[in-house]
Amino acid sequence: MNILIFTNLFPNPEQPLRGNFVANMVQEVSRLAVTSVVSPLPWFPGLNGRGTGPIRLNKEWGQFSRVPDFSRWNGLDVYYPKYPFIPVVSRAIQPSLIALSVSGVVNRLIEEKKIDVISGHWIYPDCVSAVKIGKKKGIPTVITARGCDINLYGGYRFRKPQIEWALQNAEKITAVSNALAERICRDFRISEKKVAVILNGVDRARFNYISESEKIKDNIGLERGKKYLLFIGQLHEVKGVHYLIEALHILSNRKKLFFETILIGSGPQRMEIEHSIKEKGLAGRVYLKGNKPNEEIPLWMNACDVLCLPSKREGMPNVVLEGLSCGLPVVASRTGGIPEVVNDNNGILVEAQNAPELANALETAFRKDWNREDISSGMEQFSWGKTAKSYLRIFEEVLRGR
Known part of the structure; x- marks a missing residue:
């Protein structure tokens, strides 16, 4: 199986801890299937690399501008295509800007890697873009809700219709908690059968009790x-x-x-x-x-x-x-x-x-x-290995259903 991970929440050379909770899962998935990562990042025209430009932007924007288009992370190929974005002004069309800007690298990966499934993380804007790409290329998309992407963005006037469209058009939805899954079904009229709960894991080799x-x-x-x-x-x-x-x-x-x-x-x-x-x-x-x-x-x-x-x-x-x-x-x-x-x-x-x-x-x-x-x-049940296997089962289920 060949999987394309699509999310902005992933470590990059400027932000090595960004999206660690996604990266830990992806690391384990890559042990079970061929995995590539596309992590689209916003680019503001005229930004000088320090987070300043025509308007004052925060430090993170300067970091985004310095991230290379490609890097290796723990043995994985990770692509960081940039898309033009004007804060506030472009927010409502962000998914379309992303889908257009990443088409070159995504099309090449789909062709070269023979991608079977697109796995999107962070519903807006990433997963909306991922579903757009999946529908255009005829590739099933599994999207994951992680919290504020539903709890907060789901209440915004211009974002909610796009989020609802993505939830309805993805082949499968996963949520990191039962509460989040229930909210998706209730607020966006999604069938319970379409939503699976996959809890995050913990690196038990590092996070364990030390008595001293x-x-x-x-x-x-x-x-x-x-x-x-x-x-x-x-x-x-x-x-x-x-x-x-x-x-x-x-x-x-x-x-x-x-x-x-x-x-x-x-x-x-x-x-x-x-x-x-x-x-x-x-x-x-x-x-x-x-x-x-x-x-x-x-x-x-x-x-x-x-x-x-x-x-x-x-x-x-x-x-x-x-x-x-x-x-x-x-x-x-x-x-x-x-x-x-x-x-x-x-x-x-x-x-x-x-x-x-x-x-x-x-x-x-x-x-x-x-x-x-x-x-x-009491936390022994939580591991990234178990989380990764749960995702693989979902991917296999989606492919069998096509």
């Missing part, structure tokens, strides 16, 4: 004997970090902030969050650590005591799966697929955007005696 947490603290610059709360994610409005800061402020006012907080990640709200930390008197208790190398993340998870993800919306966040695999109890919003993996034995769920409830949950989590070894062993 105090020694690990020495290696990453944390103090022995102190308790730590950990957040890992993009510093973006959807991740709800401001609610976490407010919850910590509430605990501080109650004189119950007996732990320190580590924020790992970067994003557009970094300066606002930094200001909020100072304004609420939390400097010296909350630390912005920026991005960390991927290989360090299991160390931080094992060294800290509780993981917090106060997101407004989620699909099936890998940071939760990885934290639990390290035996780290989780305090998270009751949203998306999170309630499907977090329960009373491994964490506490709270309503999103509710700082007082989050504050109470954090205090409870730090006072509870969790069995971290049991939390970790």
Whole structure:
């Protein structure tokens, strides 16, 4: 079987950690079938490579402009065709711009590799483009919904009709959680038979419980004997970090902030969050650590005591799966697929955007005696190998049905 992966969410030389949750799955799929990757990226006319040009753009746009058209990633051929895109203005026609701009490289791969199935990841714009290409070339398309691509974009006036068209015209749809699958069927009138749930996996060789947490603290610059709360994610409005800061402020006012907080990640709200930390008197208790190398993340998870993800919306966040695999109890919003993996034995769920409830949950989590070894062993069912085999079964099912 020859598979074409189509998604912007994939590592590139400028962003080696981009779309790791897709890349891990693709790596395992490539062990079972011939796999090529096309990762289309936006290009803004006149961009000078530093993220500036005729209008001010963020750093990511400069990174996109420096990505080569082709690269090798862990033995896989990965193509990064660029498509013209003007922020805001081009959003409604983005799938068509992508389909037109990638036609050269995609047509060549279809001819040379004899592609059997196109596997798209991220419904808008990537999967809409993938379905357009698949229908034109007569190749079945399997598309995967991952969270905000349905939960957020599915409510936008100009995007929803295109998303609905792609969902109706793809041969099969997969979703990373039951909650997301139910929403696809309910909001877009898709038959339940057409949607399959395939959970993300975890690299259990890297994300596992290590009992000597105090020694690990020495290696990453944390103090022995102190308790730590950990957040890992993009510093973006959807991740709800401001609610976490407010919850910590509430605990501080109650004189119950007996732990320190580590924020790992970067994003557009970094300066606002930094200001909020100072304004609420939390400097010296909350630390912005920026991005960390991927290989360090299991160390931080094992060294800290509780993981917090106060997101407004989620699909099936890998940071939760990885934290639990390290035996780290989780305090998270009751949203998306999170309630499907977090329960009373491994964490506490709270309503999103509710700082007082989050504050109470954090205090409870730090006072509870969790069995971290049991939390970790409860995640043995999650592996990228199993996830990849589930995708292969879907691809085979689609091909048999043609």
